[in-house]
Amino acid sequence: MRVQNARALRANGTDAEQTLWRHLRSRQLDGHKFRRQHLIGPYIADFACIEARLVVELDGGQHAQAGAVEHDERRTQFLQDQGWHVLRFWNHEVLMELAGVLQAIAQVLNHPHPNPFPPAGEGVEQPTLSCMGRD
Template identity: 55%
Template sequence: MKNKERARSLRQNATDAEKLLWRHLRNRQLSGFKFRRQMPVEPYIVDFACLEAKLIIELDGGQHAEQQTYDQNRSRVLGSRGYRVLRFWNNEMLRDMDAVLERIRMVLLDAPHPGPLPEGEGDKARGPVPEGEGENGGGGTWS
């Protein structure tokens, strides 16, 4: 399946957390920035992207160590292309949407990053797994 078709399928099968965040991002509701959801950014499909701010938002469910390593590599590749990557746990989205939106707003209103993130940025270690999330995973927000 091509990335464009896969992105369409992912939009049609969004998680509850993705649906909730999309309600707040769509139609330039967050500080006037335009977001796209399940957007191909080769070779990946990212959950949400704001092209004008070069910001990608990824939502993570419960995951194991291998997924964490994949996500860190993915964030590093996207960062090398000039994107800032924010990662949130699904349950963060469902538990404290106001804090998540404020974090996104702060990053959007920050001066645009002139190039790839400095070494180590965009793949910081996550904190402990929130209760009821995944196996051997981490938690928190990456930026």
Template identity: 50%
Template sequence: MDDSKQPTWKVSPSQRRHARELRKKSTDAERLMWGALRDKQLDGFSFKRQVPIGPFIADFACHAKKLVVELDGGQHYSDDAERADAGRTAAIEARGFRVIRFSNADVMSNRDGVLQSIATELAARALTPTLSRKRERERAERADKPRLTQTGSTQRSSSDDSD
């Protein structure tokens, strides 16, 4: 099975332990953000924290919208760390997630602005339900059938009127 096709929930016991340890040792910014994201407080969306995704552990993830929120401390702003973060982001996004990043300083000084940015991203990732092919065909057939009007005469769908 291709690595990018593996489900995100198949996690090794060691990675599960590591995620649990990270939850116990969260930073001030992570605790502040978790207080605002937990229990579906942000527009009713469920977030999890310290979520294993592939070989990485994301700070916060909303599986329903395939959104990952990463909080970066000062150590993330060196050239090497930025390259590593770019690779990490690419690997997580290859699994269908969208990754957005905020600095710890942003969270501590402008939590409401960060939450608004996350809410905007959630809204942008609104999933449009698609009809199955069978239901699409049934809908098209109904549109093509003549309909009986109140006077008893048949009438074609208004979308078919091309006189």
């Protein structure tokens, strides 16, 4: 069922999604491959660069409504817990400031986190610095 939902979302993308996809597809942004409406756990990411563990989400006005903000926060937290970096943009930002949006995405792609998370399910959990050596 989720695969069919992802296909439907790809077929019926918003103007902002279609605009951004024209610039992300076919490795156009610094050679990075993106997937559109990519399944990650229980969620469908608008755009995902698997190699960089980057998710780009586009939000319309409905994301500012009651309950939607909390849902988006839970979704972002889940993705981050799985080792993904999440960038969120409003649809109007893509439509009105496309160059800035692409620059922000490229910045993350070209300057990844200095200590990236291991792929989901791999590695050993390490204590965080804030927990080390404190009583």
